Amino acid sequence: MNAENLQLIERKEPEFIKFESAGEVVDGELVRVDAIDVGERKQRVNRYTLEVDDKGTRVSFLGAYQIDSKLTPRDIGHWVEITCLGEDPNVSRNGNAMKLFCVRVSAHPVKRVTEPNGRKLEDGTYITNSDIPF
DSSP: OOGGGGGOOEEEEEEEEOOSSOOOEEEEEEEEEEEEETTTTTEEEOOOOOOOOTTTTEEEOOOOOOHHOOOOOHHHHHEEEEEEEEEEEEEEEETTEEEEEEEEEOOEEEEEEEETOEEEEETSEOOOOOSSOO
């Protein structure tokens, strides 16, 4: 194929969302869950990426205890809605109160998810090389 005939569209890094106050909501189709290293001590955390519209606009946010316990890679392809409910002042670490979240997930995928080199599992989810931790 001749490169002159191709229409190339620049892909940009997803907009990073940081939940800061009660009432903030983000929703969209969950398209990625990645484990990344953050901070000076390289703490391993989950980064979730949502496709929020039909134009392919993506946003990402880091996991928190409640998000990680309620959302998994098996939810890829489902519509999710994350609502920040505020903080629990009774639970804190290093002076930071634990954030509380309402996590809602569609009962069924919103569209078929395909990943390069992916393999569809019996439950309808996909596994790729990025899911293997070594």
